[in-house]
Amino acid sequence: MRMSKLYMPTIKEDPTNADVISNKLLVRAGMVRQLVSGVYSYMPLGNRVLKNVERIVREEQDAAGFQEVLMSALQPRELWEQSGRWADFGPEMFKLEDRKGREFCLGPTHEEYFTNFIKNELNSYKQLPLIIYQIQNKYRDERRPRAGLIRGREFLMKDAYNFDADEEGMIKSYELVWDSYVKIFDRLGFDYKVVQGDSGNMGGKVSHEFIAITSGGEAQIAYCKNCDFAATDEVAECITDEYNETGDKLEIEKVSTPNVKTIQELNEYFDLPKKKFVKTLLYKTEEEVIAVMIPGDRELNLVKFSKFLNVHPDSIEMLEEHEINKLTGSYLGFVGPFGLKESVRLIADSRVKSMNNFIVGANEIDYHLKNANISDDFECEIANDLLNARVGDICPSCGEKIDINTGIEVGNIFQLGTKYSTALDATYLDKNGKAQHFWMGSHGIGVSRIIAALVEQNHDDRGIIWPLCVAPYKAIVTVVNSKNQEMTDLGNEIYETLKNKGVEVLIDDRKERAGVKFSEMDLIGIPLRIVVGRKANEKIVEYSTRKDMEKEEITSNEAIERVLKALE
Ligand SMILES: [Zn+2]
Numbered sequence: 416m417r418m419s420k421l422y423m424p425t426i427k428e429d430p431t432n433a434d435v436i437s438n439k440l441l442v443r444a445g446m447v448r449q450l451v452s453g454v455y456s457y458m459p460l461g462n463r464v465l466k467n468v469e470r471i472v473r474e475e476q477d478a479a480g481f482q483e484v485l486m487s488a489l490q491p492r493e494l495w496e497q498s499g500r501w502a503d504f505g506p507e508m509f510k511l512e513d514r515k516g517r518e519f520c521l522g523p524t525h526e527e528y529f530t531n532f533i534k535n536e537l538n539s540y541k542q543l544p545l546i547i548y549q550i551q552n553k554y555r556d557e558r559r560p561r562a563g564l565i566r567g568r569e570f571l572m573k574d575a576y577n578f579d580a581d582e583e584g585m586i587k588s589y590e591l592v593w594d595s596y597v598k599i600f601d602r603l604g605f606d607y608k609v610v611q612g613d614s615g616n617m618g619g620k621v622s623h624e625f626i627a628i629t630s631g632g633e634a635q636i637a638y639c640k641n642c643d644f645a646a647t648d649e650v651a652e653c654i655t656d657e658y659n660e661t662g663d664k665l666e667i668e669k670v671s672t673p674n675v676k677t678i679q680e681l682n683e684y685f686d687l688p689k690k691k692f693v694k695t696l697l698y699k700t701e702e703e704v705i706a707v708m709i710p711g712d713r714e715l716n717l718v719k720f721s722k723f724l725n726v727h728p729d730s731i732e733m734l735e736e737h738e739i740n741k742l743t744g745s746y747l748g749f750v751g752p753f754g755l756k757e758s759v760r761l762i763a764d765s766r767v768k769s770m771n772n773f774i775v776g777a778n779e780i781d782y783h784l785k786n787a788n789i790s791d792d793f794e795c796e797i798a799n800d801l802l803n804a805r806v807g808d809i810c811p812s813c814g815e816k817i818d819i820n821t822g823i824e825v826g827n828i829f830q831l832g833t834k835y836s837t838a839l840d841a842t843y844l845d846k847n848g849k850a851q852h853f854w855m856g857s858h859g860i861g862v863s864r865i866i867a868a869l870v871e872q873n874h875d876d877r878g879i880i881w882p883l884c885v886a887p888y889k890a891i892v893t894v895v896n897s898k899n900q901e902m903t904d905l906g907n908e909i910y911e912t913l914k915n916k917g918v919e920v921l922i923d924d925r926k927e928r929a930g931v932k933f934s935e936m937d938l939i940g941i942p943l944r945i946v947v948g949r950k951a952n953e954k955i956v957e958y959s960t961r962k963d964m965e966k967e968e969i970t971s972n973e974a975i976e977r978v979l980k981a982l983e
Contacts, residue, residue: 416888418923422459424448425935435631437870438563440879444939446887453560453568460939461866463887465571468865469550471602471884472573479595481546481575486528488552492518494527498838505729509554509568521554526835526857529576533853534841540580543843543853544588548575550862562633564867565823571863577856580845582832585854589621589830592858596625596826603865604882605825606872610636610645612827625826629871632821637804641815648819649718653802654809657690658710660771665786667753672783676748678711681783685774688712693773693787695750697734697742697759700726704734704742707801708752708763710770714803723762723798743778751776751784752795761795768797823868824861831855879940880961883981886919890978891941893923893932895948905954906947909971913978920978937961943981945974 424445432449433439441447446461457465473483492510495501501508501520509521522528529547537545553572560568577588593609600607605627612622624647626636637651638644646652675684682689692711697704698720705724709715721728736747742759743750752761752775767773772786789795810817836842836852845851866885873880883889890913894906903924910922921941923932936944946957950968958974959966960981969977 416921418921419925421921423939424458425938433563435562435565435867435871436874437565437631437867440870440874440938441563441867444879446939447564449563453557453566455564455567455569455863460887464866464881464885465863467885467887468603468862468869469571469573472599472860472862473550475595475599475602476548476573476575478598479546479591481548481592481595483549484547485549485551486522486525486532488522488554489519490522490525490528492520494531494839495520498527498835500527507555507557509556522551523553523555524857524859525549525574526576526831526855527839529857530835530839530841530853530855533576533578534836534839537578538843540843540845540851544577544579544584546575546577546588546591548573548858562631562867564863565633567863570861573860573862575858577858579854579856580843580851582854585830585832585856589828589856592828592856593623596828596858596860599860600625600627600825602884603869604873604884605868607825608636608638608645608822610638610647611650612647612829620832621830623828624824626822627825627865627868627872628820628822629868630821631871632823632868634822634824635803635819636822637808637817637819639810639813639815639817642810642813644810644812644817648803649716651804651817652811653713653716653800653804654811655766655807656809658766659769662771664788664790665772667784667786667788669777670783670785671781672749673781675781675783676746681711681774687774691770691773693752693767693770693775695752695776697739697750698731699734699738700724700730700732703760704758705760705762706750706752706755707798708761708767708775708795709802710764710766713764713766713805715801716803719801720798723801745776745778745780749776749778749780749782751778751787752793753784753787754778762798762801763789763795764801765797765799766802823864823871825865825868826858826860828858829856831857874940877934878938881940881942883942886940886942888919888921888941889982890918890920890943890945891923891936892920893936893944893946895929895932895946897924897926899951901951902947905951905956905971909945909947909956909975912975916975916979918978918982943978945971945978947971 426443429439430442448456550573579585607627610624612624635648678689681692689712693708696707717728768789774785775787777784806819807816833852842850892906892910894902913920942961944959954971956971956974957966
């Protein structure tokens, strides 16, 4: 492709609304554009990257024996009513009506659709197992679309569904998909971890997430450097002995703490470490008000908390200031577990139980209680683990210390069991002619999100560094001065030779200043580079890769060989 003809609308400055590096670079490199919040368009270079990622995903899924289909994004409400998810998805679902008033959604996922499809098409155990997938746009009306392609409202996804005769078959299919994912993410060159996931509203019991490790990611994961333990922060068990204290339990005592509210302020006021304080947090669900006690230097994990309460995480809300005042007579910062109304359900994380003589709010403005203890005469429920794991906690698998990092979820796999086949009454006939529900799984890969995750992992301050396998073009020939005939001739010669050998190659034949050409060459991140400059008359060029940027002067023929060799 001649860059003089290429539609590549690059931008010099960072776009103002871009919050992550991948979004900045993709927009600046003229690869994507935002239409409205969370909705993106792909320019020629960006579209080529997208197609390359799609191709790798497709090749590996096909190689594993999965079959590609394509369903509609438009799904009728009835399907979702059967699983109960029309309501469960809530405002995250894009809903619309046809001219006759029939309701539809733009598919955020396709479990109901595929289950219903198979129910009508497949009826014998002889046709099982079956794994089918599609690569298609999905729609989710995110409350706050962000991070460019990482959390958009329209995104390209690969979703696969397996249909098996029994649990054993489902687990086998799960492992097949897992292996295929490992091949895909290895091929893409990702630094990633496979973690136990939280099944959220998918409804299964076992799930795993494939997380690309990057500092800009929104998923928090805990992992061990010593063994293969890894889990999302939503489920990572917090194991610690930091709060195991022994010694005499002292008499509880009220102390004046004028205007001392936060754990930080308490820490300074008492000159005691933060872990000597206990936070009492007030939440409400539709049914009740809950006070939950955790160590002062820890954070409550809402997913674990909601599981303990057996409610959906979205249905838990913090109390507002006026509600706190009505309930306790004090304000945030002075709330404690003693003297709460009987209607309040009191729960403590198990670590609080092992603490000795800690400090809590007195439910009175400007007062705290010291020497508090959870003793036998103090009624409260104990939850084993409601805390976020943090660096230095103990690995549940090997006992070493864990680490925490952020990442981007690029794939997930779920064992669904018979949840959807039961809800939609999808059955097959077994050997004895008896109707049985399918055992299912669903498995996603965020195809467009992968682009952003790759840029997060592969860039420097000059721009993107595409891995060869997804690069929009593999090589670029830069003619330093397009007005110089010798440079132009040699550039064309190299370009034509590479093109004839089947290499996806760009030639920068634009009448731009050399500085512009060089900086854009770095920005768009083409992996293999040949610069034709002042030694064109001797057939000497500069060869480098985008990754290490080390320039070598070699002959044009050698440079061509280098490119071909790199692509072998
Ligand atoms: Zn470990």
